[in-house]
Amino acid sequence: MxxxxxxxxxxxxxxxxxxxxxxxxxxxxxxxxxxxxxxxxxxxxxxxxxxxxxxxxxxxxxxxxxxxxxxxxxxxxxxxxxxxxxxxxxxxxxxxxxxxLQPKENLDQVTVTSTRPMFDRSLKGIKVNVANTPLSELQTLFDVLKASPKIMSPDDETITIVGSGAPTIYVDRQEILSMDELKAIPAAFVDKIDIITNPSARYSASGSGGVIEVYTLNYHMEGAVTSIGLNGSINTKAQPSLGGNINTNFKKKKFSLNFSINGSYGKYINPNSSLLEYTDSSEITQEMLAENRGAHYWAHGNLKIRYDFNRKHSLTAGIKGWGGGNKGNSEENEDYIQHSVLNQSKNSFHDEGNVWINPTANLNYKWQTDSSGSYFNTRFQYNFSVRDGKSLDNSTFYDYLTPNTTGFRRKTDSRNRPHVFTTFIDYVHIFGESGWEIAAGGFHSGLINDKVYNQYNFEDQDWILDSTFSNEYDYKENIAALYFDFEKEWKKVSMKMGVRGEGTFINGFSQALNKQIIDTFYINLFPSATFMFKFNKDWSMTVAYNSRISRPKFENYDPFIRQPDSTSLTFGNPNLLPEYAHVASIEFGYKYGYSLSFSYTRTNRPISNRTFIDSNTYILMTTPDNASYSDQIGVNLSIPINFKWWRGYNSFWANYNKYNFPDNFGRDPFGNFAFGLYLYEQFFLPKDWIINTSLNVNSWANSEMFMKPQVYWSAGIGKKLLDGDLNLRFDVNNIVPPKNKSTSYGSNYIQTNQYQWAFTTFKLSVTYKFGRLKAVQRIEDAEKNNQLDRF
The missing domain is CATH 2.60.40.10 (Immunoglobulins)
Structure with a gap:
């Protein structure tokens, strides 16, 4: 030693x-x-x-x-x-x-533009260059992510990394809390994206879906540029949607400012149906038809201010927030059939409204310690959330055997106020041209949450608090971490190795049960390693290993009984344990974006749900619990297209999953197969016309359900006017209206579901940009960006 x-x-x-x-x-x-x-x-x-x-x-x-x-x-x-x-x-x-230096002759104004490759491969995974590439022509950051390698959107609402699952997404080192934030950031304001399929020790071990780092443009230019956008759409169910945005970037000497505000309003209609069959000897089936209607709204604002004291020291402050809500209702009719005889029927009406507000403030100091790229960075962040909701349920049961009619009326209101304080400290040292790099740092996150949930029953023409189903809890969670990793690049071989240690302290008290639900502390180590072999200038191979953890939330621990509706009960499990995943992968890369990868994931104690239906009362009971283990084998093929007039990204992925359960689940080992095909193409026509089309066919599965293949097909056309300052677009989304068909498995039932949330939609968008930023962007280390140049 x-x-x-x-x-x-x-x-x-x-x-x-x-x-x-x-x-x-x-x-x-x-x-x-x-x-x-x-x-x-x-x-x-x-x-x-x-x-x-x-x-x-x-x-x-x-x-x-x-x-x-x-x-x-x-x-x-x-x-x-x-x-x-x-x-x-x-x-x-x-x-x-x-x-x-000598002046240029006849110089009135110089505007410099450049292009760079869209995709670049590194030890982290894949870097996606957005600025000065066709990707910047898309509308939002969400659209850019969908068009990026190894990323898919199974429902056009969420983002996943193929073979990894739901990633942790950061925008300028701030973790995003909602997919709406991604839809609020214009694509033109994004600089680059790191898709980190092999997270190093620098990143939190929480989650198992990898990491996506998004960096917005940090202009090294003078001036200001502002864009204003409006869009409107209507679907074949006559449900309208309206949206707008204002975005500004300003740079003056050492001061820069980025500001954006976006918002939208829309209506929705979602028909759904299900057939539930008991697998025990009762021979009961439940047939349900329902329809949800309502309206939703959201707004997102972001302000980032940076001041460069000199070429080594900079300070960045930011305030961002998103908020929104929805108000809707649903009507449901359900029949209970036993031995082919209709026993009971239920008619339910559900009305609900929700409000979310999530402001975040942060302060970041960066010290560029030398010209080789070494730096010290520290960041402080505070997040406060408001998550309030109200609901009203009115159900009527008719028993054909008695006959008899009974009613169920209930309303709820909930208040959730989590506070999160986060501190990051990082130091990265690059040893000149030697190829060595080391990094060390620490992290602390503190969560304080006070949640109140009240349920009321309608008795004697008045709403009476039901203390049995009302609860209030105090929850504290502290996570502290230290990490160290090092990296070395030779001519043909690169490696990155590290270890992260995390200590977790959790304390939760239930007011309704008047007792401590959980009070625990544990420490875990998470090693990681990545090796990259460059056979020649075109071919490479990357071998990687990392380990992850998924921690339960307090509601998963709390044994308090909740009543979501008249025929279901949920309760937590104080004996629930976190799940640990070990991921190994090998990837073969060709040129700038072609790749074929294989992965294997073993998850110990994966968190799943134990579900059981009482055949006498038809009540579905659900509680989280740890399965024994799961295995996943995955393959991913990526084929980008890069011609002058045709740019696109095409991928195919497939996973086989196998879950094993202990005896208390009452379930046999469960295996399923999921796959996806994603095609995204852009065609650049004369006179600044752009045609784009995307086709997404995918199925999805987990330990409890399997979703049949869905098809998402969209196409659009855009036209640039006024030297590119005015952009007009017309899109047709969901040309074939997607239907979500899935099968769920419980301890004593199998349920098939059909749910439709999207219809063919026609959308018109207008964006106008004014102002100019002049001078070229900052020259970065060419070896880091793989953009070697010569004069």
Whole structure:
């Protein structure tokens, strides 16, 4: 161990000592201060671009080796200038001779645009470049994600990573709380996306669906640009929807601001039906028809302010929030049949309204500790949520055997007020050109939640509180973590290894039961490793392993009995344990986006539900519990298309799942097969016309149900006017109206369901952009972005 530490210390000292501190000055005939100027360093041998950065106050500095190199200076108002540098450092420092720039002739205004590849492969997974690619032509971040590799939307409402499940999604390092946030961010304001199928120790071990990091544009340009958008749609059921957005980006010297506000309103209608068959000797079936109607609304706002004190220190503050609600009702008719004889019927009316408000504030400080890309970062975040709801149920039962009629009237109101305090600290050190990188940091999250749930029964012409089914609980959850990982890149091989330790403290008290439900503390270690082999410039192979955890929520622990409706009861399980997953994968990549991957996941104690129906009362009882284990084998094929006039992403995935249960579930081992096909195409026609189409065919399954294949097919056409500032679009969504058909399995029943939430919809959108941001964006390290260039 001592020898290993000694060798590691030597390696670190070598990486540090081999770097020279370079500095220099720029002059112009006018003697003015350059705006948006940059410099690049190029290899002597083949003029390969090595690294670059911004020039501030006509000065620059960076770290590099002792080897000779070319330095080239870029300025939109001046001619490019480059010189050869043969350093003769003194005490590890060298001053480059002053570089004189000459003005360009007949220069009125220069607007620089560029393009870059859409997809890029790395140890993390896949990087999706959005800015300056056809993906920026889409409408929202949600649309960009659906068109990205390894990502699918099984219902056009949620996002999953193929083979991994529901991911944790961050936008500028802030975790999103609703898919509506993704639909509120314009695609044109997104810079890049990291689809991290192999999360390192830097990321929380919670969840099993991977990580998606979204970075919005952080302009290194001057000026302002604003866009205003309006859209409206109507479906074949005459249900309208309206939406609008305003988005602004502003940059002035060291200050930048991003602001957006979006909102929508729409109506919905959802018919559904089910057939439930008891698998015991009772020979009972339940046939149900229902229809939901209502309206929903939501709004999202985001304000991000950044101030660059200098080229090394920056401070970013942000406030964002989303809110919304819905008000609707449903009517349900259900028949209970035994031995082919109609025994009972139930007619139910359900009315509900919900309100959600989720504001978040954050403060982020970043210190760029050297020109190699090393940095120290700390972030503080506070989130407060309001989740309130009210409901009213009115059911009538008719017993044909008695005969007799009984009624059930109930109303509820709930109040949920979670507070979340989060702190992040990260330090990443890059050892110059050596290929070594180490990272270490810590994390703490504190959740305090006070939830109240009240149920009322209608008695003697008045609503009386039912204390049996009313509850209030206090819940506290603290998670603290430390991590360390390191990365090394050689010419043909790259590796990344790390470990994360998380300590979890949970305390929950039920006021209704007047007792402590849970008071526990546990520590877990989560190792991870990724190896990438580059056989040549086109072919690569990535082998990865990581481990994850999924923690139950307090309502999963609380044994308090809840009554969602007249024929169902749910209650928590204080003996519920978190589930642990081990994921191993191998991926073969070709060029910029083609890939074939295989994965295996073993989940110990997966959280599922034990369900049972009482054949005498028809009451369905549900409680969460741990299954024994599950195995999943997955395959994914990705085939992007990249022509001048045709861009697209096409993927196919398939999973086989096998779940095993203990005896108290009363279920045999359950295996199922799920698959998906996703085709997204863009066609670029003359005179700025764009046609796009998407086809999504998928099935989905878990430990309790299997969904039959669904088809989502949409197409649209867009036209750019006024040099691209005005964008008109017409879309037809759900050309074939999708129907959700699924089969669910309980301890003593099998239920088939059909639910339709979407219909063919015609949508018209108008977006107008005004203002300009001038000068090129900041030059990033070419080796990190795989965008090598030469002059």
């Amino acid at each position: 001592k020898k290993t530490l000694f060798l590691f210390a030597i390696l670190i000292s070598f990486g540090v000592s081999s770097q020279i501190e370079y500095s220099g000055n720029i002059t112009t005939p006018e003697g003015d201060t350059l705006i948006g100027a940059q410099f690049g360093i190029y290899a002597i041998e083949d003029t390969t671009f090595l690294k670059g950065d911004m020039i501030e106050n006509n000065q620059f500095e960076f770290n590099y080796s002792k080897k000779p190199f070319f330095i080239k200076v870029f300025s939109v108002a001046h001619k490019d200038e480059y010189i050869r540098v043969d350093p003769e450092p003194q005490n590890g420092k060298y001053t480059i001779p002053t570089i004189n």
